[in-house]
Amino acid sequence: MYDKVKLVLYDLPTGYDWRSVLDRVKAQSYFASGTGGSGLWFGRKVIATEVSVSFEGSLPKCLWGHNLKTLSLRQVKYLIMKLSRDLDVPMYKAMVESAEFAHNFNMEEPPIMYMRKLDAMKKFKPNEWNGTKYIEDKEVRCKFYDKMQEAKKKRELPKYGRENLPRNLLRYEVTFSAKGLSRLFGRDIVAEELWSKLVFWTLVAEWFRYYEDMVKLPNNCWDVDYHIFESAKDFAKWCICIANADQNLSYYVKHVLFKLRANPQPQDRALHGQIQKKIQEALEWGKKHLALPDLTLELTGKIEQYLAWLLEQSADGMSTAEERRVFDAAC
Template sequence: MYDKIRLKLYDLPVDYSWQAVLNRIGAQSYFADNTGGSGVWRGRRVIATETYVSFEGSLPKCLYGHNLRTLSLKEVEGLIMQLSKDLGVPMCDAEVEFLEFAHNFNMEEPPIMYMRKLDAMKKFRPNDWSGTKYIENDKIRLKFYDKIEEAKKKRELPKFGRLPKNLLRYEVTFYKKGLDSLFGRELTAKELWDKKVFWTLVAEWLGYYDDIVKLPNDCWNVGFDIWGSAKNFTKWCICIVNARQNLSYYVKHVLFKFRANPQPADRVLHGQIQKKIQEALEWGKIHLDAPNLTLELTTKIEQYLTWLLEQSPDGMTIEEEQLVWGMAS
């Protein structure tokens, strides 16, 4: 579930040389004041200066060239230890300045349909931008988006295999403030494959999703093909208005009852309008019985976490859970 991370190593070896670090990976550029420079390790940026070495990038992309696949803790450990070896400095002891924790879910409908059902959270700012749903504060950022669309734009797709049609990504970014608050201290890279740390992040990731206000099903859960004709589009519009205001009551007891300059023919028109409303609502009962998208997403998340705990290499036995969470007698 780890994706992009930023590591910064300040506790440098006695014989440290930033030039030597960059020479190992082939420096791309040097700072103008000759105090450091940058290079690339497995396509991700490394900076070495007189006072620190930093790495920033997606761990899955370092290994596979894309992040449609989730890494195991063993793979995370292997990558960071290889980074330490290749740079010649112990990046496993580096501070974690931020990390992205995420998973991709294969859904029945396009991802945008599920994002529309997610509202907001207390003390978080919601924001919809460029087809992505953000919910954030200065410590944590939640993000939902169409992973296939994003991967195509970045040209970061697997070379082989069939891609799922509807892949929704749920991602939580823990900034340094968030990590320090969660663990009560600075987190180091070598702790990322510790099961207690990992499952603490899993619990937070799930908890934030649970805290999001979910919107109920409504008339907006439709595709273009639901209408079939302009008449049905009109019925759909009536259903949308009726969801906020009881149209039949409003037309009869407000508009019709308090109309100016009443005429005998008004009753005929009122009857026709009421008939149109009822026809639209009957149409809506048949065509707007949309599937519960929130329930589908919640079920997918719960199923994934059950697999992660009970079947994956990163899962835990009952004995391990007792040891990790300090519940042993």
């Protein structure tokens, strides 16, 4: 579930030279001050200066070139220890300045449909930008978006097996800042703790808690797919259903517009009858085409199923005895 992390090593080893670190990676640039520079490790940024070495980037992308799959804790350990060996500095002792926790969910409907159902929890600010939903405060940022759309845009799809990738992949990620991690654990976290079950499962619990605390909005007429429209007439019926959701159109047309019309004419009754017929046709159409699945229940079910698998079947799961040891230690 770990994705992008920022690690900063301040406790530098004896004999450290930032130039030797940059010699070990593909150096891109040097600071004009002559005090450091930056390079790439598996395409992710490394900065070496006189006082620190930092790494920032997606761990899954270092391993696979994309983050459509989730890393195991063993793979997290492998990558950070390899980073330490390749840079010849103990990056496993680096401070964790931010950590992104995420998973992708294969959904029945397009991701935007589920994102519309979610609103901010108390003291968090909601925002939407370029098809991505943000729910954040000063310490934590929750984020939902269409993972396949993003991967295509960034050209990060795997080279092989693209035809087997799911069409509707919703990504839910939570980014913890250094301050957020410190508040959660009561202290700073170092990189080698990322693969400990205590830290990992504490973050799993927080990731799920944030989702649980989000306000879930009910279904409405806006939750439709373009393909429900077989003709422009269906689009007109949909518009009537949207209007009727906020105002009983049949009643309003009859008892307000028709009854209180100025300069009544005999032919008005025929037109009124036609309008009422259009309203009823639209509402009958809506009963068939707008009987929507409960998207929130589906998403919650997918998340709970994943967490059950993670705990009970994955290599990162825990036995009952381990759960007691881990969470008793946390208390």
